[in-house]
Amino acid sequence: MQDVVTAAKKNPIYAGIELDVDKGATTKDAFHTGLGKYDEETLGGRGGLIWVGSGGMATAKKFYTPIAAKEWDEEVQCAQALCDDLGFFSGGQVVVNLLSGSSYPIYSAIQRLMEGCGASVLPCDGHSSDDYVVRIAQKFGANAIVATTNRLAQLAWYLQGEGAMLPVTTLVLYGNIPHASQMSAFETVFGSDQHGKLFKPVVGAIYGTAETGIIGFSPPLLRDLQTILLVPTRTLEIALKPVHPQEIPSANMEDWAEVYENQRKFPLVGWKNKLMKKDPSAWTDAALKPMRRSEVKLPNAEEHGIWGFSGKWECDKNWQYAWDWNGPWMPGDELIACGSPHGGKREKPKIRRRKWRVKLVRTQAPEEMGSGRLLCSMIQRKRVPVCRYDTGDVGKLKQVTFAAEKRRALWLAGRQHLCFSLGESQVFISELEPLLSGFLDFQVIHDLKEDEGGSRDMLTLRVLPHGKKGVKKLDVDAETKKRLAMDIREVISRSRPSAVLPEYHIEVQAVSPSELKTCENSGKLRRLIDMRGTGGVPHIRLGSDGHALGPTQSGNTSKLRLRPPSVSSCSPSVAPSVYNGNSDDDDLEDG
Secondary structure (H helix, E strand, O other), X not given: OHHHHHHHOOOHHHOOXXXXXXXXXXXXXXXXXXXXXXXXXXXXXXXXXXXXXXXXXXOOOOOEEEEEHHHHHHHHHHHHXXXXXXXXXXXXXXXXXXXXXXXXXXXXXXXXXXXXXXXXXXXOOOOOOHHHHHHHHHHHOOOEEEEXXXXXXXXXXXXXXXXXXXXXXXXXXXXXXXXXXXXXXXXXXXXXXXXXXXXXXXXXXXXXXXXXXXXXXXXHHHOOOOEEEEOOOOOOEEEEEEOOHHHOOOOOEEEEEEEEEEEEEEOOXXXXXXXXXXXXXXXXXXXXXXXOHHHOOOOOHHHHOEEEEEEXXXXXXXXXXXXXXXXXXXXXXXXXXXXXXOOOOOOOOOEEEEEEEEEEEEEEXXXXXXXXXXXXXXXXXXXXXXXXXXXXXXXXXXXXXXXXXXXXXXXXXXXXXXXXXXXXXXXXXXXXHHXXXXXXXXXXXXXXXXXXXXXXXXXXXXXXXXXXOOEOOOOOOHHHHHHHHHHHHHHXXXXXXXXXXXXXXXXXXXXXXXXXXXXOOOOOEXXXXXXXXXXXXXXXXXXXXXXXXXXXXXXXXXXXXXXXXXXXXXXXXXXXXXXXXXXXXXXXXXX
């Protein structure tokens, strides 16, 4: 990797870009700032170059990367060879391609892959109406759909509203991995009902970036969208930059560690933690084994992942009483009412205990250990090499066996954490996802609300409820909205017990798919939108590292002077773009 960095620094694009094997990485902003410093002649002129477009950023800029047509053609052929090998697309498949239209070059790239593998692709795209997509798919017997996750959710919502199904055998996604509620909807509306039994479609994925080309595929038969089989090309080098466990978008788990404080009542002096010799220790676990709060251990990391303590120890102030240490334990008045097992007069219990507990949070699952930020290099490109390009995803390299062959693979933990700021605290979207995952899709908008007390933060949660037959726009009842807002407020406060949070307002809106904001060029959902830049308020947006940039920071200080030709001017034999599903800066807003 040191040789890769050394070679890259000889190219004028990387002048002034801090590259270091241990630390530095090339972000999208840095890469395109480097390109913007030089005109087309410096890059070797436009002869033999094609222009690959990214999906665009939150600032609506559209970036283009010049790539030598011959090098690009070789890379696409490598990807197609892997498609053939994996049976990803095959002859006999009739495919509905719902990626954005021909104005977005990824459409042409995936189209070429599918047709090169013998599949028939129907004449529609991501902008086609749901009604048209369903009619053409039914007319020609489509058995596969390629789409972004949010576009497929939109089609599923339409089918739910019509009370209809569109049976296919294969779904191919790019972008964020669908959550459980989305996957359940996909399996229902795109499955086939045969004799009362639901046959679910198999789901695969395509992964790559506009800057590096297609990186790999998760074939449907693998049944694991997080494992990407890499394109076997010698031009692509992958490195992992270490990250803190909290940067990994893990499906966090919570648990509680509990200990019990035991006491005995003595004549004259009352209740004391100093017990008799026959009694257990003053502090024990539920099985009466000695265990003080300071002695509680976290689960074994190798078997259970990385866990940590969250917050302070909480005490149950209600004591539980019993006649002996084996229980049963209950409130004192209830125990007395039940009577002593020894009979006789209604005596009072002489032992009691209360529970202390602390929350444990898993920040990294066992399979995520060893993960890092994904950095890709294609230094073999002559005029515009790619060096340590930060895709914004977290994962780790491994080997898997597929079709009796060992293959090089990338396991994706997911996108770097999305976050927004409340006062001096950062709130991660992953903290809110468990409360919002019951909807078909959702979007968080961060804005400022003006009222009598001045301006304060406002979080607008746009949620897409599951479709209902005959209803074009569903609402969420007032009680559900109120409870959801309270739950989110509690989650934010509970994970920051010592932080001083500013006053902020939460509003929940039920919307239709067309009301969810997407990136103009790629059509991907913008999961988080920061609207605070309006009205003269400094715009604080997410940087390429997933963290909020300050009002004076900028991810791109140079205007890009490169101008792309129209899509129609690209050679038909060279696809003008490639899948960019998890790697645009706009993906910092789509999760």
